[in-house]
Amino acid sequence: MTTEAWLARFMAAERLPERYAQVVRDVAAPLAGKIAAAGRPGGIVVGICGAQASGKSTLTAVLRRLLEERGLTVALFSLDDLYLTRGQRQALAREAHPLLAVRGVPGTHDVALGARLLAELRRPGLHELPAFDKARDDRREAGTAFAGPADVVLFEGWCVGAAPQPPQALAAPVNALEAERDPDGVWRRYVNAALAGPYQALFRALDLLILLQAPSFEVVLDWRIEQERKLRERLAREGGDASRVMSDAQVGAFIAHYERLTRWILEEMPGRADLVVALDAERRPSLRA
Numbered sequence: 001m002t003t004e005a006w007l008a009r010f011m012a013a014e015r016l017p018e019r020y021a022q023v024v025r026d027v028a029a030p031l032a033g034k035i036a037a038a039g040r041p042g043g044i045v046v047g048i049c050g051a052q053a054s055g056k057s058t059l060t061a062v063l064r065r066l067l068e069e070r071g072l073t074v075a076l077f078s079l080d081d082l083y084l085t086r087g088q089r090q091a092l093a094r095e096a097h098p099l100l101a102v103r104g105v106p107g108t109h110d111v112a113l114g115a116r117l118l119a120e121l122r123r124p125g126l127h128e129l130p131a132f133d134k135a136r137d138d139r140r141e142a143g144t145a146f147a148g149p150a151d152v153v154l155f156e157g158w159c160v161g162a163a164p165q166p167p168q169a170l171a172a173p174v175n176a177l178e179a180e181r182d183p184d185g186v187w188r189r190y191v192n193a194a195l196a197g198p199y200q201a202l203f204r205a206l207d208l209l210i211l212l213q214a215p216s217f218e219v220v221l222d223w224r225i226e227q228e229r230k231l232r233e234r235l236a237r238e239g240g241d242a243s244r245v246m247s248d249a250q251v252g253a254f255i256a257h258y259e260r261l262t263r264w265i266l267e268e269m270p271g272r273a274d275l276v277v278a279l280d281a282e283r284r285p286s287l288r289a
Contacts, residue, residue, distance in 0.1 A: 003069055007062075014058060019284075024062055027277060027285045031059075031210065032066035034275060038208055039072070039151055043122035045205050048156040049269065050212030051262050052255060053223035055283055059212070060156045067152055075121045075150040079157025081130045082109040086138040097187040099177075102257050103137070106159065107194035111202050114155075118205040121150045158258065161209045161273070162265050164196035174263065177256040188260060195261075211273040212285070217263050219281050225251045 011020055035046055048063075050056035057078070064074045083103045084092070092108070093101035100107060113130065120127050128143040170188050173179040182188055214220050228246050246254060270276050276288045 003065070006065060010061070010065075016058070020058075023059075023285055024066075027287050028059060028062045028066060030287055031275065031277075032063055032070070035063065035152060035208065036067060036070050036072065043149060043151050043153065044207040045118050045122075045153045045155055046208045046210065047160040047203065047206040048154060048210045048212070049160045049162065049265065049273070050156070050158065051214045051217075051220040051223075051265070052158055052258065053220065053227045054212045054214055054279060055285070056156050056158075056212050059277075059285075060154050064154060072151040073149065074152045074154060075127075075129070075146050075148070076154040076156070077117065077129045079109060079114070079155070079160055080134075081132045081139075081143075082111070082114045083132045083139065084108055084110055086136075096190055097182070099181060099187045099257070100190070102254075104158070104257055105191045105261065106162075106199050107191050109199075111194075111198040115202050115205065118153060118155065118202070121146065121148055121153050124149050155206070159195075159199075159261055159265065161203050161206060161211075161269065162195060162199070162261060163268055164192050164200075165260075165264050167192075169264075174260045175256045177253070178260070191261070208274045209269075209272075210275045210277065211265075211269050212277045212279060213270055214266060214279050215281055217259055217266065220262060221252060221255055222281075223283065224255050 007021060007024060010016075011018075035044075038044055048056050048060050050059075060076060064076050067074045083089075089101050089103060089108055093099070096107075102108070117127070117129070125148055127146045127148055129146050130143045131140045132138070133140050170185055170192055173182065173185075178185075178188060214223075225248050228248075228251050231245050277285045278288055279285050
């Protein structure tokens with residue numbers, strides 16, 4: 001199948017607008033070229049960071065296809081697939097802080113598994129990529145097989161490559177969630193300590209870091225609400241069960257867990273990321289030189 005035919009099918013399946021073909025030409029293709037140029041014997045790891053609903057999963061899927069067209073073997077997995085099991089997070093919530101039952105923030109992933117994968121995927125042999133079932137809020141028993149070695153590992157996630165905040169920045173809550181449910185700062189210090197420790201060891205494996213830079217956290221919230229509304233509309237059309245789809249208020253309450261680190265990433269990461277894709281409020285991307 002040609003790239004054009006694959007892209008048309010992919011865009012239809014993902015319900016992408018026609019203008020996304022231009023995104024592929026202007027942004028994804030140059031990114032793929034830069035990634036390919038950075039390749040070396042033994043493979044490379046490319047981190048792709050982007051806030052919720054920023055389009056990182058879509059862009060990463062397109063990058064994989066474009067790199068494969070160049071004859072490269074590509075492995076792709078998400079930080080989301082490294083979530084601790086539901087039981088592990090419930091234990092963590094009892095032992096450290098109740099908010100750690102909610103998946104997503106640093107401290108709720110199996111970092112050791114991630115580090116092992118980033119090393120193993122570039123070696124010959126059959127490897128298993130983990131998979132997380134968000135509907136069940138638990139890891140699937142079986143993952144996806146991948147035959148290594150990978151020339152490129154694409155590792156995407158909302159806080160991939162993030163740096164910890166200075167301790168003094170943790171003092172004041174950034175929203176009502178922190179003020180009401182973490183008044184003493186126990187949760188945010190735990191998250192920051194995890195980010196400063198095990199996660200930095202994981203992120204040191206990155207050879208390239210790409211940031212999808214949203215205009216602001218407020219825009220990210222709008223995107224996430226829009227995403228949930230579209231899911232609700234699709235389920236209504238198809239006669240599916242929309243009972244688990246979040247209301248606007250529920251989306252706001254949920255994304256509050258990620259507000260602190262999302263704001264920090266947008267402030268701190270652009271100056272050190274290897275490549276920055278700037279997004280406007282309509283999620284139209286442009287690759288910065």
